[in-house]
Amino acid sequence: MSTTNVKMEFYCDENRCIECHGCDVACKQAHHLPVGVNRRRVITLDEGIIGKERTLSIACQHCTDAPCEQVCPVDCFYIRADGIVLHDKETCIGCGYCLYACPFGAPQFPRSGVFGTKGSMDKCTFCAGGPEETLSDAEYKLYGQNRLAEGKLPVCVSMCSTKALLAGDSASVSDVITKRVLRRGNR
């Protein structure tokens, strides 16, 4: 595996997702997220339409040319060499612009501002922490576990029982999908 052109990504195989909500619960638990903050969500599309209904698990998609990064008035986003989109909560002013720009509704706002208004933005970190010192307490408190630094995959992916949710560099992810399609007829 070369280190250039590595782009980390999530992929949710809708043929496999059984709407068990294991991923979003695992995420909440691992990062001790406050009530109302959901870094990962399981959503149902075309609910109730027989043959069309499917569920998917979504979080921040760590976009290339991330719109959130483009609109932030305090420039608190930074994009790692492996494509993971992270931000600095100490710099964030909780303006909400990133949420308006995001196509996935990923940025979340805990009610920690004045009069219970929105505080610093929180979103999926790909379990890669934040700008604080790697694996420090400060990092853990602000951003949750840094599992990537420990050599592990994001917690949602690790616990997905059907292995619908995948994460990794795009080459490895598409490798898994290709094999699934070839060997098992995309099942």
Next chain:
Amino acid sequence: MKNSLRTLLLLPLMVSAVFAAENPIWGEGRITNIFGYGKEGSTGLGPLFTLLQNQYFVPIFLAIIVGVPAVFLLHYLVIGPKVFPHGGKKIKVFSLFNRVIHQIAAISFIVIIPTGIVMVFGSFFGGGWFVTLCKDLHGLFTIPFALVVIPMFFMWVKEAIPNTDDIKWMMILGGYLSKEKKPIPAGKFNAGQKMWFWIATLGSLVMVITGVMMYLLDFDMSMLVSLTGLSQIDLLRLAAILHNVVGFAVLALFITHVYMSMFAIKGAVHSIIDGHMEEEEVRILHSSYYKKLQKEGKI
């Protein structure tokens, strides 16, 4: 010039067309029907907001806070202020009620405008606690302003309705290009003040509503949702776009208002402090108003 203007006007259309096509972020690759993102097609104003905020809003604000004062500085240096002798006969022009309402609005604006500018240039100020404090003050001082904006509207709206004087005033640019003291066609408010009145009341009302929407973010907007057919997230995007665009006008005219009352007409600011204006000043700068007062036998 004409071409680039046309491109600028067409840009949003072109951009949304481009984004609507195969784009991994805004196009096919996107998952629709996200919780809280409501209906189909709710990317809606997302790409437009992203483009505007990323490329246009900050430079336009910069142009306003540099350009408008620069023009006035030039005016001050080249033409200079109009000075009326103070200490002559005075006419009462603003009641106590007028002044109290105006002062509350003025104090609110003195906080709201600079804190808004700090947020626009948030990265310059490094974000963090200082910009967050400005954000909170921006919201906090909206409360007194919101309380007085409606009374302010009603107490001055009659004087702010456009009439033929305004066209004549515009033709001579309010007489600001010369120091000559010729009577200038204007009622109690001249065309410039009227413009400011409409932006400061109706424009600011838009600012208050859109600002509150963004500040509270997830409050129940279902009434607006059913009224407009937009999803909540699109309403928020619209609020952000409007807040910036109307903000250009409010900022530019606020600077103008301050320059006019503090510098261009020396001492004009006193009229809103003690309610009185020099008779000479009224006769020249608000000649139609002066005639009206004469007819009514008030002078």
